Amino acid sequence: MNHPNDSLEGIIVSIYNLGCFAGCIVNFLLGDWLGRRRAMWFAMVWVIIGATLQCSAFSVPHLMVGRFVTGIGTGVETSTVPMYQAELCEASKRGKLVCSEPLLVGVGIVISYFFDYGMSYVGGQIAWRLPIACQMIFAFVVIVLVFGLPESPRYCYKEGRNEEALQILSDVYGRPKDDPKILAEQEEILEAISVETKYGEYKWRYYIPTVLNTNVGLDKNLSNLLGGCVQIMFVVGSIFPTFFVDRVGRRAPMIWGSFGLGICMMMVSILLSFKGHANEHATSSAAVAFFFVYMLIFGASVNCIPWCYVPEILPLHARAKGTAVGISSNWIWNFFVVMITPIIINRLQWKAYLIFMCLNFAFVPLIYFCYPETAKLTLEEIDYLFTTPGKNAVQMSKELVKQRKQHGHVPGQRLTRHTDEADSEKLEKKQDSVVAGVSDEQVEQV
Numbered sequence: 494m495n496h497p498n499d500s501l502e503g504i505i506v507s508i509y510n511l512g513c514f515a516g517c518i519v520n521f522l523l524g525d526w527l528g529r530r531r532a533m534w535f536a537m538v539w540v541i542i543g544a545t546l547q548c549s550a551f552s553v554p555h556l557m558v559g560r561f562v563t564g565i566g567t568g569v570e571t572s573t574v575p576m577y578q579a580e581l582c583e584a585s586k587r588g589k590l591v592c593s594e595p596l597l598v599g600v601g602i603v604i605s606y607f608f609d610y611g612m613s614y615v616g617g618q619i620a621w622r623l624p625i626a627c628q629m630i631f632a633f634v635v636i637v638l639v640f641g642l643p644e645s646p647r648y649c650y651k652e653g654r655n656e657e658a659l660q661i662l663s664d665v666y667g668r669p670k671d672d673p674k675i676l677a678e679q680e681e682i683l684e685a686i687s688v689e690t691k692y693g694e695y696k697w698r699y700y701i702p703t704v705l706n707t708n709v710g711l712d713k714n715l716s717n718l719l720g721g722c723v724q725i726m727f728v729v730g731s732i733f734p735t736f737f738v739d740r741v742g743r744r745a746p747m748i749w750g751s752f753g754l755g756i757c758m759m760m761v762s763i764l765l766s767f768k769g770h771a772n773e774h775a776t777s778s779a780a781v782a783f784f785f786v787y788m789l790i791f792g793a794s795v796n797c798i799p800w801c802y803v804p805e806i807l808p809l810h811a812r813a814k815g816t817a818v819g820i821s822s823n824w825i826w827n828f829f830v831v832m833i834t835p836i837i838i839n840r841l842q843w844k845a846y847l848i849f850m851c852l853n854f855a856f857v858p859l860i861y862f863c864y865p866e867t868a869k870l871t872l873e874e875i876d877y878l879f880t881t882p883g884k885n886a887v888q889m890s891k892e893l894v895k896q897r898k899q900h901g902h903v904p905g906q907r908l909t910r911h912t913d914e915a916d917s918e919k920l921e922k923k924q925d926s927v928v929a930g931v932s933d934e935q936v937e938q939v
Contacts, residue, residue: 516568517821539566730792750794755853865890
């Protein structure tokens with residue numbers, strides 16, 4: 494297939510992300526019909542077909558079609574699994590479990606980087622066909638493992654399969670069906686469904702060897718080796734959220750993570766601007782160090798948290814479609830950034846990193862003012878943040894988290910919902926009294 498220029502390379506790599514976007518749209522349309530388990534099987538079928546097309550490719554268009562098809566499977570999977578994890582686990586463990594997916598993604602990236610690095614010493618087409626074909630192994634493993642997983646209890650309740658949902662809750666928590674904790678969660682879920690019914694990154698990392706070769710000035714072999722080492726920092730960083738995300742919350746890691754990433758990109762830009770000067774070796778080495786720090790911070794903060802945040806912030810009736818929309822946004826921006834990255838790092842050199850710096854800094858005020866805290870709150874309590882007119886969701890989330898820390902639950906939440914229903918019933922009685930000729934005082938006595 495020869496060696497493509499930077500524009501064609503960007504299209505070949507980024508079309509996978511365009512496929513991921515298409516997969517999210519497919520899940521938006523079919524997710525509620527398929528359910529969580531069948532959606533995961535559906536996704537893996539696309540991955541297997543796409544991998545088969547890629548490893549058998551003999552032309553660039555053939556390879557691009559294969560990458561697009563594989564991306565569809567990834568899009569369906571990434572907009573299903575975080576939602577499934579969020580719906581299946583306890584509030585106190587939700588962040589840790591959902592953040593495990595990006596952690597394993599990081600492990601997969603490291604494996605693929607060093608596998609590709611090893612295969613670079615092998616001649617012939619097997620050097621790239623074998624690594625591509627190996628992804629089918631993991632797809633088949635997922636298909637088998639999903640047979641041992643239950644359906645989401647919240648999805649079952651939504652579909653009216655209450656007895657099955659109750660049994661799943663009992664199995665997940667390891668408690669009998671009549672346990673107060675199980676019954677309380679069932680009541681919260683059904684109440685949330687009733688209310689809903691009533692009211693109706695970082696993408697330069699794809700090209701890190703190219704970045705190290707083109708911008709930093711390292712030779713190709715060392716660039717490939719360091720590219721794999723940089724990905725190890727991503728995995729190390731991704732371990733931290735599994736321990737602290739449910740303890741320190743969602744907002745703080747995203748705010749400080751975005752700030753730290755902006756600082757790293759600023760320092761990389763400054764250091765690479767000295768390329769061609771007498772101290773070039775020292776500044777290039779420092780720039781490499783900041784790439785390592787960037788990936789560590791990225792893995793520990795803004796890579797993991799959004800995958801947890803998107804499905805938990807949405808109400809049950811909109812969770813499948815909303816998660817698909819949220820994850821599709823991730824993939825369409827992946828497509829855009831990955832497509833232009835090889836072009837801008839060649840044309841703009843060190844100035845390209847100023848763009849990433851500004852984007853990271855822009856997220857700090859956005860998260861601070863617009864993103865409510867969701868840690869330690871049940872999915873139904875998170876719904877409550879958006880069902881109280883006239884109250885700021887960010888401020889309310891801080892109050893609810895504080896109450897949960899003090900009391901182990903949120904006092905008054907259920908009462909408030911019941912009060913809303915009582916007010917609604919009272920209004921209906923008053924409206925009926927107009928016809929019957931009954932006074933407001935008599936209605937109040939009733």
